Amino acid sequence: MAGFVRELTDRSFAIEYAVASLDFPWRMTNETLDLASAEGRLLSERVVSPEDFPPFDRSTRDGYALSSEDSYGASASNPAFLTVCGEVPMGSLPSFSVKTGECALIHTGGVLPAGADAVIMLENSERAGKWLEIRKAVQMGENIVFRGEEFASGSVLLEKGAPVDFRSAGILSAAGVASVRVFQIKVGILSTGDEIVPCETPALHPGQFRDANAYILSSLMRRHGLQPVYYGICGDSRKALEAALHHALEECSVVLISGGSSVSARDLCSTLLESLPAPGLLVRGILMSPGKPTLIAGMKAERKLVMGLPGHPFSCYLAAYTVLLPLVHAMHTGKTVSPWKTVFLPTAESVFGHSGIEEFLPCRLSEGKALPLPMKSSFAKAVGSADGLIRLPASRETVRPEEEVEIWLW
Amino acid sequence: MAGFVRELTDRSFAIEYAVASLDFPWRMTNETLDLASAEGRLLSERVVSPEDFPPFDRSTRDGYALSSEDSYGASASNPAFLTVCGEVPMGSLPSFSVKTGECALIHTGGVLPAGADAVIMLENSERAGKWLEIRKAVQMGENIVFRGEEFASGSVLLEKGAPVDFRSAGILSAAGVASVRVFQIKVGILSTGDEIVPCETPALHPGQFRDANAYILSSLMRRHGLQPVYYGICGDSRKALEAALHHALEECSVVLISGGSSVSARDLCSTLLESLPAPGLLVRGILMSPGKPTLIAGMKAERKLVMGLPGHPFSCYLAAYTVLLPLVHAMHTGKTVSPWKTVFLPTAESVFGHSGIEEFLPCRLSEGKALPLPMKSSFAKAVGSADGLIRLPASRETVRPEEEVEIWLW
Numbered sequence: 001m002a003g004f005v006r007e008l009t010d011r012s013f014a015i016e017y018a019v020a021s022l023d024f025p026w027r028m029t030n031e032t033l034d035l036a037s038a039e040g041r042l043l044s045e046r047v048v049s050p051e052d053f054p055p056f057d058r059s060t061r062d063g064y065a066l067s068s069e070d071s072y073g074a075s076a077s078n079p080a081f082l083t084v085c086g087e088v089p090m091g092s093l094p095s096f097s098v099k100t101g102e103c104a105l106i107h108t109g110g111v112l113p114a115g116a117d118a119v120i121m122l123e124n125s126e127r128a129g130k131w132l133e134i135r136k137a138v139q140m141g142e143n144i145v146f147r148g149e150e151f152a153s154g155s156v157l158l159e160k161g162a163p164v165d166f167r168s169a170g171i172l173s174a175a176g177v178a179s180v181r182v183f184q185i186k187v188g189i190l191s192t193g194d195e196i197v198p199c200e201t202p203a204l205h206p207g208q209f210r211d212a213n214a215y216i217l218s219s220l221m222r223r224h225g226l227q228p229v230y231y232g233i234c235g236d237s238r239k240a241l242e243a244a245l246h247h248a249l250e251e252c253s254v255v256l257i258s259g260g261s262s263v264s265a266r267d268l269c270s271t272l273l274e275s276l277p278a279p280g281l282l283v284r285g286i287l288m289s290p291g292k293p294t295l296i297a298g299m300k301a302e303r304k305l306v307m308g309l310p311g312h313p314f315s316c317y318l319a320a321y322t323v324l325l326p327l328v329h330a331m332h333t334g335k336t337v338s339p340w341k342t343v344f345l346p347t348a349e350s351v352f353g354h355s356g357i358e359e360f361l362p363c364r365l366s367e368g369k370a371l372p373l374p375m376k377s378s379f380a381k382a383v384g385s386a387d388g389l390i391r392l393p394a395s396r397e398t399v400r401p402e403e404e405v406e407i408w409l410w
Numbered sequence: 411m412a413g414f415v416r417e418l419t420d421r422s423f424a425i426e427y428a429v430a431s432l433d434f435p436w437r438m439t440n441e442t443l444d445l446a447s448a449e450g451r452l453l454s455e456r457v458v459s460p461e462d463f464p465p466f467d468r469s470t471r472d473g474y475a476l477s478s479e480d481s482y483g484a485s486a487s488n489p490a491f492l493t494v495c496g497e498v499p500m501g502s503l504p505s506f507s508v509k510t511g512e513c514a515l516i517h518t519g520g521v522l523p524a525g526a527d528a529v530i531m532l533e534n535s536e537r538a539g540k541w542l543e544i545r546k547a548v549q550m551g552e553n554i555v556f557r558g559e560e561f562a563s564g565s566v567l568l569e570k571g572a573p574v575d576f577r578s579a580g581i582l583s584a585a586g587v588a589s590v591r592v593f594q595i596k597v598g599i600l601s602t603g604d605e606i607v608p609c610e611t612p613a614l615h616p617g618q619f620r621d622a623n624a625y626i627l628s629s630l631m632r633r634h635g636l637q638p639v640y641y642g643i644c645g646d647s648r649k650a651l652e653a654a655l656h657h658a659l660e661e662c663s664v665v666l667i668s669g670g671s672s673v674s675a676r677d678l679c680s681t682l683l684e685s686l687p688a689p690g691l692l693v694r695g696i697l698m699s700p701g702k703p704t705l706i707a708g709m710k711a712e713r714k715l716v717m718g719l720p721g722h723p724f725s726c727y728l729a730a731y732t733v734l735l736p737l738v739h740a741m742h743t744g745k746t747v748s749p750w751k752t753v754f755l756p757t758a759e760s761v762f763g764h765s766g767i768e769e770f771l772p773c774r775l776s777e778g779k780a781l782p783l784p785m786k787s788s789f790a791k792a793v794g795s796a797d798g799l800i801r802l803p804a805s806r807e808t809v810r811p812e813e814e815v816e817i818w819l820w
Contacts, residue, residue, distance in 0.1 A: 035609070039629055053790075056616050060722075090646070090675070091605035093616040107674075109605055109721065111617040150790055158794060166629035166820075170723045171790035173609040173625040195501035195519055199445070199583040206466050206503040207521040215583040219449055219576035236500065264517075265500070311519065312470075313580045341797055341819070343753060344778045368754045380463075380560055380581035384568060387751055409751070409819060410576075 008287040010394075011358055014296060015326050015336055021279045022298040022305065024327075025334035028253065029184045035172060038164040041182035042225035042332070047158045049175045052148035057112040059088075061143040064125055064132055065116035066103040068140045080134040084127070088113060103132050112144060119143035151175070161333040163225050183332055185226045188248030188255040189217050191233045192241055193265055193311060198233065212313045212380075213258035220320055224339055226254075226328065236265045242272055249304050254328060256320070259293065259311045266293055269308045273297035276306065286323065287394065288358045290315035294323060305331060314379035318360055318389075321410070340388070340408040345370045351399040353392040362386035363407060370407050418697040420804075421768055424706060425736050425746055431689045432708040432715065434737075435744035438663065439594045445582060448574040451592035452635040452742070457568045459585045462558035467522040469498075471553040474535060474542055475526035476513040478550045490544040494537070498523060513542050522554060529553035561585070571743040573635050593742055595636045598658030598665040599627050601643045602651055603675050603721060608643065622723045622790075623668035630730055634749055636664075636738065646675045652682055659714055664738065666730070669703065669721045676703055679718045683707035686716065696733065697804065698768045700725035704733060715741060724789035728770055728799075731820070750798070750818040755780045761809040763802040772796035773817060780817050 009017070030044035059065065066082060074080035085102040088094045088110040097114035098104050104113055112119075117140045124136040151157060157171050164172070164180060172180065191211045199210045211233055218228040231248045234241045241257075248255045259266050273281040276299055283296035292315075295308030307324055309316045321340075330336045348369040353359045362373045362382045372390055373382035388409040392399070399405050419427070440454035469475065476492060484490035497515040498504045507524035508514050514523050522529075527550045534546040561567060567581050574582070574590060582590065601621045609620045621643055628638040641658050644651045651667070658665045667679050683691040686709055693706035702725075705718030717734055719726045731750075740746045758779040763769045772783045772792045782800055783792035798819040802809070809815050 035625055036628070039632065051614075054619075055614050058617075089617070090603060091615075091617045109603075109617075109619060157791070162794075166626060166633050166727075167796060168794045169625040169629040170622050170727065171794045174620055174622040174723060174790055176609065176611060176614075176620055178610040193500060193519075199586065200588040201586060204461075204465050204586075205501075207468075207499070207501045207519075209464075209519060210584055210586055212580050212584040215445055215579040216576065218446070219579040222449065223576050313584060317576075317580065341775045342778070343755060343775060345753060365751045365753060368752070380584055381567070384572075384578045384581045386577060 008285045008292065009283050011286050011288050011323060014283040014286050015323060015330070018282050018296045018298065018305075018327060019330045019336060021282050022300055022331075024330045026253075026303045026331055028332050030181050031184050032179055032181050034179045035164065035169065035177075038180050038182050039169075040222065040225055041164050042185075043158055043160055043162050043164065044181045044183045044332070046156050046160045047172065047177055047180060049151045049153055049155050049157050050177070051175065052153045053150045053175055054145055054147060057144055057146050059106045059108060059110045059112060059119045059143060060145055061119055061121045062107050063119045063121040063143060064103040065098055065106040065110075065113055065119050066134075066138070067098065067100060067116060068118040068138050068142065070101060070103075071118070071120060071134050071137045074134045074137050076135045082132045082134060084130055084132050086113075117141065117144075161329065183225070185254065185328065185332065186252040187217075187221045187226045187228050187328075188231055188252035189214050189221075189228055190231045190241075190244050190248055190255060190257045192236065192257060192259060192269065193233075194236045196233050213309070213311070213316045216313055216317050217256055217258065217309075217320055220317065224325055224328075236268060238268055238272065241268060245272060245306070249302075249306070253303065253331075254305045254307070254324075256307050256309055256324070258309045258316050265311075266308070270295055273306055273308060277302065286319070288318075288322070288360065289354070290360070291319040291322070294319040296323070296327070312379075314383060317383065321389075322360065338408075340410055343407050343409060344404045345407055346402045347372060347390070347399055347405045349401055351390060351392065351405060353397050353399070355397045356394055358394050359392040360389045363388060363390045365407075365409075370405055418695045418702065419693050421696050421698050421733060424693040424696050425733060425740070428692050428706045428708065428715075428737060429740045429746060431692050432710055432741075434740045436663075436713045436741055438742050440591050441594050442589055442591050444589045445574065445579065445587075448590050448592050449579075450632065450635055451574050452595075453568055453570055453572050453574065454591045454593045454742070456566050456570045457582065457587055457590060459561045459563055459565050459567050460587070461585065462563045463560045463585055464555055464557060467554055467556050469516045469518060469520045469522060469529045469553060470555055471529055471531050472517050473529045473531040473553060474513040475508055475516040475520075475523055475529050476544075476548070477508065477510060477526060478528040478548050478552065480511060480513075481528070481530060481544050481547045484544045484547050486545045492542045492544060494540055494542050496523075527551065527554075571739065593635070595664065595738065595742065596662040597627075597631045597636045597638050597738075598641055598662035599624050599631075599638055600641045600651075600654050600658055600665060600667045602646065602667055602669060602679065603643075604646045606643050623719070623721070623726045626723055626727050627666055627668065627719075627730055630727065634735055634738075646678060648678055648682065651678060655682060655716070659709075659712075659716070663713065663741075664715045664717070664734075666717050666719055666734070668719045668726050675721075676718070680705055683716060683718060687712065696729070698728075698732070698770065699764070700770070701729040701732070704729040706733070706737070722789075724793060727793065731799075732770065748818075750820055753817050753819060754814045755817055756812045757782060757800070757809055757815045759811055761800060761802065761815060763807050763809070765807045766804055768804050769802040770799045773798060773800045775817075775819075780815055
């Protein structure tokens with residue numbers, strides 16, 4: 001029984017143990033989407049360039065294409081003179097070539113004409129009718145990007161598991177990759193607890209709580225490229241919870257049961273997860289604060305991951321962020337890479353921790369320092385304005401102002 | 411004529427100048443959406459709590475509710491004994507009160523019964539039938555969150571302009587704010603240049619480029635809560651560009667013209683922006699690298715912002731990120747708050763800059779250090795794997811390994 005957790009597992013070990021027991025990576029469902037529809041999703045296969053990019057030698061500057069040899073020795077006091085033989089049109093091949101003693105007007109992105117091997121910038125030359133005065137020597141390749149220099153045909157543009165977002169949009173669209181294969185990882189979200197009512201409930205009866213966890217989890221899942229499916233709220237009845245879990249397991253690869261707060265509700269959840277096919281319940285409680293009453297379970301043959309998450313919204317959020325996200329990453333890639341970035345910065349205020357347990361608290365970045373946000377009285381406000389989490393490893397107690405703390409930025 | 415930019419403006423000054431000239435903030439269109447649909451959007455008004463949260467005094471632990479006075483002096487060697495008078499049901503009001511010498515079983519989230527003012531944790535007590543042995547004194551308020559302690563009715567939950575995302579989902583749904591008013595800021599995206607072809611074009615003719623900027627900008631706009639509208643590709647014809655711009659201006663508050671690379675295309679764009687109603691073209695070129703050929707224009711009476719962005723995808727991306735995003739933020743809030751987080755970290759490798767110009771280059775975070783990503787040969791790959799940008803102010807040239815650099819994290 002996990003209600004009163006007695007067997008806490010170290011977080012990193014819990015993740016590794018689940019990855020090994022469930023034999024990650026799994027083959028996951030995927031689908032082909034055009035770039036706009038794929039936004040925010042995760043690539044289910046590495047993307048390889050179908051062609052050289054740029055597809056031709058091109059100028060990176062506005063200037064004149066020339067043979068670099070013709071500029072050798074040129075300087076402001078001893079300029080060279082070339083004949084302007086034409087202008088490179090944008091969007092098509094120049095119909096002429098550049099001969100010794102000649103140059104051609106070229107714009108940024110223009111195709112380098114035959115005979116030219118460099119571009120002199122407008123700033124370093126002076127046009128006078130048919131003549132161009134050159135005041136600086138240029139080297140072969142100067143102000144040019146050669147065909148395939150950005151990436152060659154067949155080279156890897158993005159790895160499997162990478163998100164399709166504002167960062168990868170450029171490389172995909174430039175290479176003409178107009179559609180991509182992305183994972184379809186449905187995450188079922190199931191809220192439990194007799195005290196939980198839908199978020200839309202206008203007035204609460206004493207003792208009731210709105211289902212904040214469903215929104216937090218849905219939003220977090222979408223943010224990380226997963227597809228949340230909400231299965232509503234279950235009372236503290238084994239029969240109802242069992243039916244809802246099985247329904248969710250039919251449709252989803254991952255099911256999250258955000259726990260009722262009571263001991264009996266948590267016992268109910270852990271008893272249910274124990275009854276799952278092998279390996280069943282793997283981790284009952286994690287040595288972290290908040291987030292202790294986190295359960296990890298799974299079915300290897302059926303390829304399903306099930307987690308019991310704490311009822312308190314911040315604990316639920318934290319368990320999903322620090323345990324579920326690395327697990328799902330390992331589920332499709334085999335690697336337990338974290339989705340957050342870690343930095344070490346001085347803290348602006350004291351952080352009070354306890355030794356023997358890994359602790360997290362929300363923080364803001366302010367003037368290059370970490371500003372811990374008070375949690376006790378208002379987790380929701382703290383999280384709403386946080387830039388990330390301060391992590392105190394189990395070995396660390398109080399941290400004084402100006403001492404460095406580990407920060408996970410989201 | 412901005413094609414060959416001669417009048418470069420400092421980036422910060424350019425933003426301030428535009429904000430002042432256009433008389434930001436503007437009243438922007440907004441709409442009411444339910445929480446799930448509003449995800450990623452920006453609040454158009456501050457959100458105030460409709461009620462106290464939590465709506466009742468509740469336990470933050472599994473344990474027993476009691477009057478703290480009954481525990482005074484209790485210790486493991488000298489325990490106190492109380493009678494268990496009942497169990498607080500989850501989701502409703504306890505029907506009993508706790509009298510002197512009594513206690514009641516309570517679960518996390520349970521309503522504190524009348525007569526009780528503290529909760530003793532399960533770990534610090536031992537149940538034997540009707541009796542509870544108490545091994546530790548508890549103080550008034552211990553393990554309790556009082557009504558309104560997270561936030562009181564009428565208090566500000568989120569400020570105007572804040573995004574609806576995984577961080578704010580918790581506070582909004584817990585407070586029962588099931589729908590919110592969000593800005594509807596349409597950003598028209600217009601690509602120009604005879605050499606630009608749609609991203610879907612399978613094989614390029616020499617000199618052609620796919621319209622990567624439209625995807626980069628759309629994705630970046632959505633990521634920051636704005637609504638991109640794509641108006642396609644315009645050749646280098648004044649008439650066509652003018653018609654497309656006017657069409658976009660009818661429907662959008664912001665229009666981005668991602669520039670043709672040639673001098674003539676850029677001249678065309680700046681001539682067009684000069685012809686707009688007052689104040690028209692405000693900034694023709696910014697003292698930053700990349701991103702120099704950035705134009706800022708606007709129409710004050712009509713409340714329209716127009717920007718000419720560079721043609722090179724990284725320059726375009728950077729101008730949108732470092733200039734457009736702060737401008738849009740000021741447009742709806744009046745404040746030029748940046749959407750990125752700034753940290754100072756040692757660089758793992760040398761960064762070569764030039765004095766006299768603000769420079770940006772993509773970087774990754776690796777073991778607490780900034781790892782600059784080589785840009786020359788592959789901007790697209792560099793951006794695709796970057797965690798943010800290194801910023802070298804105009805006064806900074808080369809930075810040696812282990813020296814701190816300014817990093818803008820996205």
